Amino acid sequence: MTTDTATDVFEEHRPVLLGVAYRMLGRLADAEDVVQEAWLRWSGADRAAVREPRGYLVRVTTRLAIDRLRQIKSRGETYVGPWLPEPYATDFGDAVADTAERAVLADSVSLAVLVVLESLSPLERAVFVLREAFGYPYAEIATMLERGEAAVRQLAGRARKHVEERRPRYDVDPAQRRALTERFLAAAAEGDLAGLLATLAPDVRLVGDSGGRSKAPLRVLERSDKVGRFLLGVARQGVPDASFHFVELNGGPAVLVRSGGKPDSVVQVDVADGRIQAVYIIRNPDKLVSLADTP
Numbered sequence: 570m571t572t573d574t575a576t577d578v579f580e581e582h583r584p585v586l587l588g589v590a591y592r593m594l595g596r597l598a599d600a601e602d603v604v605q606e607a608w609l610r611w612s613g614a615d616r617a618a619v620r621e622p623r624g625y626l627v628r629v630t631t632r633l634a635i636d637r638l639r640q641i642k643s644r645g646e647t648y649v650g651p652w653l654p655e656p657y658a659t660d661f662g663d664a665v666a667d668t669a670e671r672a673v674l675a676d677s678v679s680l681a682v683l684v685v686l687e688s689l690s691p692l693e694r695a696v697f698v699l700r701e702a703f704g705y706p707y708a709e710i711a712t713m714l715e716r717g718e719a720a721v722r723q724l725a726g727r728a729r730k731h732v733e734e735r736r737p738r739y740d741v742d743p744a745q746r747r748a749l750t751e752r753f754l755a756a757a758a759e760g761d762l763a764g765l766l767a768t769l770a771p772d773v774r775l776v777g778d779s780g781g782r783s784k785a786p787l788r789v790l791e792r793s794d795k796v797g798r799f800l801l802g803v804a805r806q807g808v809p810d811a812s813f814h815f816v817e818l819n820g821g822p823a824v825l826v827r828s829g830g831k832p833d834s835v836v837q838v839d840v841a842d843g844r845i846q847a848v849y850i851i852r853n854p855d856k857l858v859s860l861a862d863t864p
Contacts, residue, residue, distance in 0.1 A: 575616055578622050579611055579612075585623070585627065585703070587601065588632075588674075589627060589703065590604055591657055592686070592698045593635070593638060594637060595686070596654070600631075601816050603633045604630060610633075613777045624709065631695050631699065632713075632714075636689045639691050649780055651754070651776045651786075654679055656818045656819060656859070657818060658817065658818055658859070659674075661819055673702065673816075675820025675853075678702075678819050679839075681736060682732065683819070685736055688731070688735070689731060695710075695714060696714070697732055699713070701755060707722055710737045739840055741821065741840045743822050745840055746839075749768055749840050750837075750838055753838065754836075757801060757803075757804040762798070769844060770844035773791075773796050773851075774791050774840050774846070775790040775799065776849050776850070777851075778852065778853055779852045779853050785850060786799065794862070800848075808826060808828045809828050810829045811816055811826060811828055816860075819837065825863060832861060834857070835850070835857065836850050
C-alpha cells in the first residue's frame, strides 16, 4: 500500500474515527488529537499485515481515546459551573439513509446522552459507544479492547443500565424540535412570559455552560417559572449586534448566536410530549471555536 493509498484509506474512515473519539471524550479538540495520533500509528504500521483497515483504525482510535480519557480523569480537572460537551456539527447527509440508524446515531451524540456517558468508566464508555452507536459485535469489541467476550458483555450491560436509568426522556423528531425552538425564541424575544411558559414543561431544566469564562448560571435551573424568568432577563439584556442561525449540532437542530459575526453561544432544547424538557446553553468560548466558520 503506497503512502497516497494509505492516506486515502485513512481519510475514507476519518468521519467514523472522529465520531468514535468524540463520543468517547465529549471534546472535539481532544477527539481531533486522538484521530491525528491514530493517523501517525497508521502511517507507521505494517499495512500489508492489516486485513481490514476500518477495524484496525477503530481499534487504535478507541484505545487512544481510552488512554486520553483516563488521563483527563486522573488529572481531576475542576470545572466552573455545569459541564456540557463541546458542540459537534453533525450532518449525516446521504451517508446514513436509514431513518432508524439516523435516530441511533443522533441519540448517541446528543448532549443529554454525552453528559450521562461522562459518569461511566473509560472501558464502559468505549463498549457502550462501539456497541450502541456503531453496532459492533461483542466478539469484535472484545478483540479491540483485548478483553474476553464475557467481560465485554458485562461491561455493556452495566453501561446500558446506567445510561437508561439516567438518560432524560425526549423525542428526536428534528422538525418538532425546530418548531418548538422557534416558538420558544420568539416568545423570549417578545418578552412574552405566558407564551414562553407554554413551550416549557413544568419540570424543565436549564443547563448553562460557561466554564467561568462568560455569563451563565453556575447551577442548573429547574422549574418553568425560574427558567422562564431567567430567559426573559437574558433576552432583555440582549447580545450586541446579534444574529441567529439554525444549525445541526449533536444530531439535532440548534441555534448558533453570533455577536458581531463571532460565535457567542449555542442554544439547544430537548423535547418530549410537545414541551421543552431541557434547555442547554453553551457559552464557554473555548467550546465555540470550531463553529467560527459554520454557515
